[in-house]
Every structure is written in structure tokens, then in C-alpha cells.
Amino acid sequence: MSDSWPGPAGPAPRTAARRNRRRRPQTLVAVAATALLAAQGAVTFWPGLGENATAAPIGPVGYATQNGGTTGGQGGATVRATTGTAIHQALCSRAAKDTPLTIEVSGTITVGNTAKVSGAGCTTAAGVVELKEISNVSIVGVGSGAVFDQVGIHIRGSKNIVIRNVTVRNVKKSGSPTSNGGDAIGMESDVRNVWVDHVSLEASGGESDGFDGLFDMKAGVQYVTLSYSTLRNSGRGGLIGSSETDRANSFITFHHNLYENIDSRAPLLRGGTAHMFNNYYVKLGKSGINSRAGAKALVENNYFKQSQDVLGTFYTSQAGTWQARGNVLDQVTWSPAGAETNPAGPDMRSTGTVSVPYTYQADPASCVPDVVARTAGAGKGLAVSDGSCRSTTPTGAPVPPQPTTPAPAPTTTTGPAPSGTNLSLSATASGSGKASGTSYGSVVDGRPATFWSPSTSTGAVSVRWTSAQTVGSAVVTEAAGSAGSIKGWRLLNGDTEAVLASGTSAGTARFTPTSLEKLTLEITSSSGTPKVAELETYGSGSGSGGGTTPKPDPTTTTRTPTPTPTTTTTTSTPKPGSWPTPSRTVQLSSTQNVSSTFDGGLARYQGWGGSQSENQDPLFVLSDGATLKNVVIGNKAGDGVHCTGTCTLVNVWWEDVGEDAATFKGTSASQTMTIDGGGARGAADKTFQHNGPGTFVIKNFQASDIGKLYRSCGNCSKSYERDVVVSNVTLSQVRVAVVGINSNFGDTARLSGITIVGSKNATICQRYNGTSKGKEPTEAGSGPDGKSCLYKESDVTYR
Template sequence: MRRPEVRRLHAALAAMVTGAALVVALPLTQASAATGGVTGYATLNGGTTGGAGGQTVRASTGTAIHAALCGRASSSTPITIQVEGTITLGNTTKVSGSSCNTAADKIEIKEVSNVTIVGVGGGAVFDQIGIHLRSASNIIIQNVTVQNVKKSNGPTSNGGDAIGMESDVHNVWIDHNSLLASGGEDQGYDSLVDMKANTNYVTVSYNTFRNSGRGGLIGSSDSDLGNGPVTFHHNLYENIDSRTPLLRGATAHIYNNYYLHLNESGINPRAGGKARVDNNYFANSKDVLGTFYTDLMGSWQVNGNIFDNVTWSSPGTENHPAGPNPTSTTSISIPYSYQLDAASCVPSVVAGTAGANKGLRVSDGNCTPQTPSPTPTGGPTPTSGPGSPTPTSGPGSPTPTPTQGQPGGTNLSLGAGADGSSKASGTSYGNVVDGNMTTYWSPSGSTGTISVKWGSATTVSKINIREASGAVGNIRSWRVVNNDTGAVLASGGTAGVISFASTSLKKINFEITGASGAPRVAEFETYAS
């Protein structure tokens, strides 16, 4: 019999101000990075590329996400869906079509393949609505926040799971997301990530899991043993009661994760489940590894972990903690290459990389966060129509190489308005349109958006991003976006003069997606030709 899991989250939530705060959507990260950088088991079995090579569309409602899936030529036509804004049950409806199978009470990724869902712009928040994968393959979910999904005691969605996978799902990458609840099962919540009924070859990387009774499981019962393998790396688990994860019969490679305030138990291989646990950091937690709540044993291999203020319960019939001096009980061979950070730097590396709106930063394996260079999203551009998602790339839009020097013609930014996503203390949006190179705008973090806007449509085909003295070269990756439609006009690396197809618009955004130092834009010049 399974021992009841004690819930202490109400007390922990009250005590942990940082954990209780809802995730604030920060400025843009590059959507196209979803097509590269996957590691772990999701690289096997044919690999995981999501919607790479297909069209890219923008969605700001759950209905628009469903419409994008249903508007494809087939259920396997690659697609990248860039999401900005708050997705709720109220703006999510069922959409029908031959290439989809959607529902009104969840974001349904069902009986489809080759899909990327990625948060862009000001951020993507799935508020009280979960993401459900069923009979799906080659799926990427990246840079989104999913919060407060319930199965009871209020609006319900997806069985109470933030992200749930079941029934013949394979090759999935869950990356750079913020997943959180506000309590345990008795408050109506279930898991943050669940994998059931033949879910295979999954990587879960650079996510934050907070304030939940259950982190997640692999295998819904002791007879559901056909799941895995799964890789978990560089994730933060904070204020979680148990299941970080629970493994029934599955094999998991678990490395470079930061576990903070696990209240009852942590990594729980059982019923033949196996966990290779490398270079993780466990702090202020209880029973972080072992077989718990059953006499059906699992096993583990441990290497290089740090156990900081971890307490261990006494062994019993249904309680088999690995500590207080964890040693390996099995040996697990890992069939892919990977880079291990030292366990001692895991808290700082995870703090700088994990979660949504962190610039998709990753570790270089030497305890140093890095911002990946963006890769343009390829594929044809969809045609807009009533109810169609907004395309994000125009016909023939190239990826330009910025050039230096001053363009000819009239700088259309002089006399125009300006705004943006955030501004550092002492800087102003208007500084980028004042013609003065000694004043500048800087975002409050290392990434952000600065915009130029006009009262009527203005034709622009070239911009010049002029960095302030002392900050030249700090901008390392960017996108130029037509704010009116969401279309990506250009993307690249270092700033300078950027040309693109002539476009009529009222507002143009320069989105900094990566920087080597504090970005400082002195002037955002715009030109008709």
C-alpha cells in the first residue's frame, strides 16, 4: 500500500517569498533556437527538431494555437507556433480540421507531429490551462510559463498537469519553461510534468518547477512500465513535496539539477525504475533519493552529487532512502555525449539559465552560462486570412549581415515616438530617437525590446542600431519585428545597419535576444531605402 504523502506547501509558501511570486514575463528570447541545442535522450530515436523547416506563425490565444495546428496541410507538416500573451481557458476553444484533434479545456497536441511551441516577445503565460500531448511525436515546448493548472477546486484543465504526455508519445523536448502551482493535491493541483502510457525519448532541460505537491512521474502505475528513457538536466526544483521525478520501470539520466526544499521525498525510482544521478546539488531537503511508499524497489547510480543540509528518514518496509551516505546500487550506461558542470556551481548556473524568459541561456559545461546564437526559422510563409495565425516571416526575407557606417537618406526616427519592454535606471526610450549619441536606452536585464513608432503607416527597409560608447559589440543576437503583424523582418548577431524587404508599418521592434554585456542603444535609426 502506498503511504499518504504529507502536504506542507501552505506553510512553505507563506515562508518563501521568492518561490510564491508568480513568474513575471520578461523581454523576448529567440524562438528559432528551438531548432538546435537539444541534448540527452531526445537526440536519439531519430532526434527531436520540432517544427524546424516549416512555417512559423504567431498566436496570442489558445484558439489561435489550435487554429495553427489545424491549418496545416497534414498532421505532420512542420510548424513553429510563437506564442505571446496570456493563454487561458476563456480564449481557448476547440478547432476542427483534418490535421488536428483539439479540445476546449486544454492546449491539445494530439495525433500530430513536428511541432514547436515557443514563447516570444513579452512572454507566454498559460494561466490555469495545461498542455496535453497524446499520440504525438517530435514536439518542442520552450520558453513558456504554465501556472496553477487544477484538476479540482476551481477551473480545471489537463487533469491538473501543467504538461502531460500519454499514449504513444515520443521524442519530446521540454526546455526553458517555468512550471508552477500554488499547492498540492488537496488544493486541487496534480503534477507539473507527467509521462504515461508509452512516452519515450524525452529531454527535460533548463526548467523551473516550483510550489507543487508533485514534480512529476514517469509511469502512472506499477503496471505502466513502458516509458522512458528520459533526461533531466539543469532544472530547478524548489518547494516540491515529492516526485522529482517518480520513476516506475523507466530509466532516467538526472544531472546538474538544483533541488531546494524538497519537503517529503525527491528522486524515487521504484518498480524496476533506474536513475543515474550525476553532479546534482541537493539543499535543505528530505529523502532526496530512494524508493519510497512501496516495497517494489528501484535502483540508482550516484556520482559527484552534493548533499547540503539533507535529512534522511529511517528505513522501513515501504521506505528505502539512499542516504545518509548514498552509494550506487546499479550501473547505467549513457548512450549520448553530454557536458557536466561541477556540482558546486550548479546553484549559480541553474539560477542564470533555467526557466522562461532567460534568453534561452545554457551552460557551456564549465559553469558559465552562454546565450546561443539564433538560427533563422526556415520554411514557407502561410497566407493570412480570417482567423488565420499571423505569419512571422515575409516572402523571401533574408537573414542580413549588418554593416557599419551611416546610411543615406532621412532618418525617419527623428520626431517619431519610442517605447520598449523595460528600461534600466537612468535611461529612457526616447533617447534612441533624439539624434544624440551621448544618451542611450538600456534594458533592465541583458535582453529587451526597443521600438520606434509613428502615428501613420511608414515605409521602412533599413535600420541602423548604433550602440553607445563603451558598449559597442555587446549586442550579440537580435530580431527585427513588424509590431503591427508580428512578422520577423530580420535576425542576426552583431548590431549595425540592417536591411530587409521594404515594409509599411506603424511600429517596428528591435528585440535583443542575447548580449555579452549590458546593451546600450544610443540611436535606433530608420530609413525608407
């Protein structure tokens, strides 16, 4: 997921209560040891840099603002460290345990480079970054963030701590190496005021694999905020209280976080009060927010997807309470109630009321997946939401320190390094398969410490752009310790599968500059497990690197465009984010009939209804030949717009689709309904409905949070052969399909320039067997078939 769709400048998007009804499962301080440490090269002090380099203009939100607030090392010295030992040295070199200090961290922190250090300002331990009985400290990853690899961060008996822009991954309590009891970040024993922000917490399994929690609090932890962070691939997300009697942990805020592929504890809350808002929960395997043992949870404007038992009391008879409001349930399932199971679903009912003492701005739940994708985790530039579905990147983030000696060139580079901009940094990545704990996105993140490995000894990884790029060279860099494992590879034009270069060792490859949207690295042979840290791409180059360049084959590099009628004009792909500001609001009391051209001047027209119920009246009815333009339809949309013949809708926007956005009720196969520009949001089922014969054209359009973009009626009183042409559209949060057609009626769908933002789970073209009125159509297949669903895979772009 990348770009998102901000809310309109007018009223907020539809209320979450409606969404739930419509969803179905649903001053600088002198430091004594400065000269010594600088001479050791382990840590560098930068007087005067503290406030400017690390303090973003946006502070914490939530409970970390209470009890005097959380500022970390603000006002103190700023140091930079590249090892865990250096972090400990910086802490121990302070005049006292409460001397303010900011530690900027870069590189990879490991068990091997994290030793115990002693001094007046610290109590440390080997193999774990120990923040014990101290206060007023910030640890901030610079640039794209530091990586704590198999090393946990332990906060004990401390207060006023800030941790930002770091990755903590694969911390184990059993196996080798072990650290921090298996917790990525763990807090215990009278901890107060902690702000953890823009961190990435990751594991590679559950307790049986040696891992424990990603974010744990116990024995008196209070006034904590976890914000804009990701928690992934763990059996346990985190707990607040280690047992049913450990109830002194309280006042915790979780906001704008991603919980993905977590079995349970998202979080587990015992006895205290917690506030969860604007979090995105995906694939919670067993349970999510578990409020128990007298706990109180305020759960609002979150998005839950493909998960089970997302809220309730589980695995105990000692119940907690919760207040739920404004949440979205998307493919959520629930267990039946029992002696130790008390789920909030399926109606997400509240069992009490919970208030918080601070102010905050909550995004509408509908845009949470996109906002979280743009802002959560390390390496996101400390981007935050403005509370209206838009993100902003603060200035003043720390920059990576200059190395004291030149970094050696990668041993895997076999040809001259290309110059210019690495195009991959603006691309997304996908592939044929990946080993556990690795990521496709690692090859385009500009971070050599991360890597992708195929699930076997061979495999493919691709970089993809949203528009064609001219690429003439690529650099394949293997991860540290794996140089030489790649024995055979090919670079392919991902649009045509034409071979651009091939070789027997990783490094630089140059080839004839080629315009393409996707470039694929295919590993054909290897020794051991290949680890690709970066797949860099550049605009042009000459000479040869580690591979040979075949002559271009014009027959394989020419793309055949999907045929479209002359009524479709392709322009640049619309990007979510350009929602218009309505000029005024007009309240309609009856349907408006349009027989020629109606220009609304971008006024918002409010009607009636707004639910998905059938048989509502439309706001506008267009006669044959009519045009409706520059209209914003508000969240009381009724049945939207009806067209009774050939009609055109230009720059029409639906803030919240009612029954349907628009319905084509033509009477002749020669008639065409055209949607040109505009956008729609919040269609629980289809956006556009086609009931009569003829052709439906949708172009230069954007939509978000929809079931389908288009549906040819499969059980109307009369059956027709219908055609739909969709081009140059950008869609996000598509739950079912882009288009649905009836192949047995002879329907066709011609698709090109389709951009899908976020999940790749949506079907592009779904075929049905249409039936008679009163019956339900059955699915008949999906994907391009050369007959009904007329498009190629290259006509669809994911980002």
C-alpha cells in the same frame, strides 16, 4: 542568484566524491487557410521565418536525441499566435497531422481564449492546448516568453514535439477553471521524442488545493528531455508511470533544471530509465527522486539543498535502482529505512549501474546553483551552459510580433511617461512579504502579465542594483483588472529611508535625481489586494506625476561609510567569472618558505592532501614582511598558506581550499595580514583562519561554496583580541557566515562593500563566545551591534 563563478581553465574543480566526503547533512509548406486566419487576426503566418527565428544553434541533449532525434517543426512554416484558439487553428490548418509547423506564441493563453477547433491537422479540445495524434510541431514563446495561465498543455499519441520558452502556471484539476487534469504539461499514450526546454512550470499548492503534477508522463512515453526549466511551488513535481504496472515509460533526461519548494516526485520513476544531471533541488519537503518498481536512475552532478530523502525508493516495497555520482548534499536529511522506505543516504550509496547511449557535458556540481539560476526557465534568452560552469546565450531567438494596433497606455499612468532605459530591468527585487503565487521579481521582469501582491493590503517591494544608480522618476503599473486598487503609496530611498515621492494613485512619479542602490515602493493603503505588475525606474525627469515630491533632506541622504583602516583600498566590486588560466603546474614536495617577495607568475602549485583534516602542512610559510603574489593553489592544497607576522597575499587563488586557504599566526597586535585580490572555492568550513593577534584584512576578493570567509579562532591554546576588515568582496554559496568573531575576546569585524550572490540565508557577522582549547565556542548573536559587528545593512548587497 545572478552571476556565477566559472571553473578554471585548468583541471576541473574538486571531484564530487571528495565533496560528498567533506559534507555533512548533508522547406516551407503551403497552408490552406492562411488568408482566412490572417483576416481574422488570430494568427499570422510568416513564410521564410521558421529556421531563422526559432531554431537556436543548440539542440537537445539526452534521450530526445535518440530514436531519430527531436526537431519539432523545423523546416516547416512559422506562425504566430496570441490565444489558445489560434494555436489550435494553426494546427488544424495544416495539410496533414505530420506537416512540420512552428507556432510562436506571445501574450497570455487562458481557458477563455482556448476553444476547440476542427481540421485535417488536429484533434483539439476546449480549455487545454491539445497536441493529440500529431507530429513535427514546435511551440515557442517569443521574447520573454508566453504565459499559459491556468491552461495546461496535453501531448497524447504524438511524436517529435518541441516546447520552449513558455510559462505554464496554476493548472487545476478541481476548483475553477480546470484544465488538463491538473498537469501543467502532461504526456500519455505512446508519445515519442519530446523536448521541453526553458519553460517555467508553477503551481500554488498541492492536491488539496486542486493541483496535480507539473510534468507527468504515463502509458508509454519515451525519449524525452526536460532541460533548463524551473518547477516550483507544487506538491508534485512529476511522475513517469501512473502505477506500479505502468512501466513502459522510459528514456527520460532531466538536466539543468530547478526544482524548488516541491513536496515529492522530483520525479517519481516507475519501471523505466532516467538520467538526472546538473539539476538544482531546493526545499524538497518529503522526497525527491523516487526510483521504484524496477526503475533505473542515473543521478550525477546534481546539487541538493535543504531537502529530505532526495534519492531512494519511497512509499512502496517495489524497489528501483540508482547510480549516484558527483552530487552535492547541502543540509539534506534522511528518514530511517523501513518496509516502504529505502533512502540512498546518508552516504548516497548506489544500488546498481546505469549507462546512457549519448554524449553530454556535465558541469561540476559545485557551480550548478549559479548556472541554473542564470539559464533555467522562460525569459532567459535560451541561455545554456558550456559544461564548464559558464553560460552562453544563443542567437536567433524569436522576437515579439509587432501589434497591428497601438497598445493603449496603461490607465494607471497619471503623469507623462519618462524616456530612456528602464533601469529596473537590470535590478533584482525583494520585499516585505508576498501573496501566494506572486513574485517580487515580477516587478522588474518587463512583463505586465506577471505581478507582485503583498501578503496583506499594504506592503513594500524594492528594486536593488549592485552599484549606485541615479534615479529621477519611477512608473508604478498595476496589473490588468486591478487598476485603482492602490490608494496610498510612498517611494523611499532604500539606502536612507528618505521619502522621495508619495501619492494616492499609481502612475508616474518624478523627483529630484538621487544616487541610490535601492528604491522601495511602500503601499500604505489600498482597496482589495494591490497587484503591481511593474516598478519601472528611469535616470531623470521633470514635472510631476501621480505624487508629490518632498524637498530633499541632506541630513537623511548622506551615508556614513563604515570606517576602515588606511590599508584598505576600495576598487570596483569584483565579479565572479574572472578566474585566471594557470601558466603552468608546479608539483611541490615540501613546504616553501618565503622571506621577501615570491611572484609565482600565475603558476598552479600542487601540494598534497586536499581534505579538511587537521594538522596538514602548508604549501607556503611567509615570514614577517613577506609577500606572496600571482599564485594559483591547486586542488591538493594541504593547509594552504601560513603567515607568521605581517604579510601580504596579492592575486592568490585557491582552486579548492584544503584544510584552510590561509592562516594568520602573528605574534603581535601591531601585525597585519592582508589578502588583496584573488579568490577561493570549496571551503567546507572557514576559508581564512586567524589564530594569533593583530588585524586580518580581506579586500577585492571573491569566494564560492564556502562555510565562512573568515573565522577568528574560538578555542585556540591562547586567546587574543583580533580584528578583521573585509571590503569589496563578492561571495556566493555561503553556507554559514561571512565572518565569525569572538565578542567576549573583544574581537571586531568592520565590513563594507559585501556582495552576496544568490541565497540571503547566510549570516553576515556571527558572534561567538570563545572558549579554551578542547571545547566548542557557543553562538552569542549575529548582525550589526555597534560594538563587535561594525557595519550597516546598506554595506551588504544581494543579487
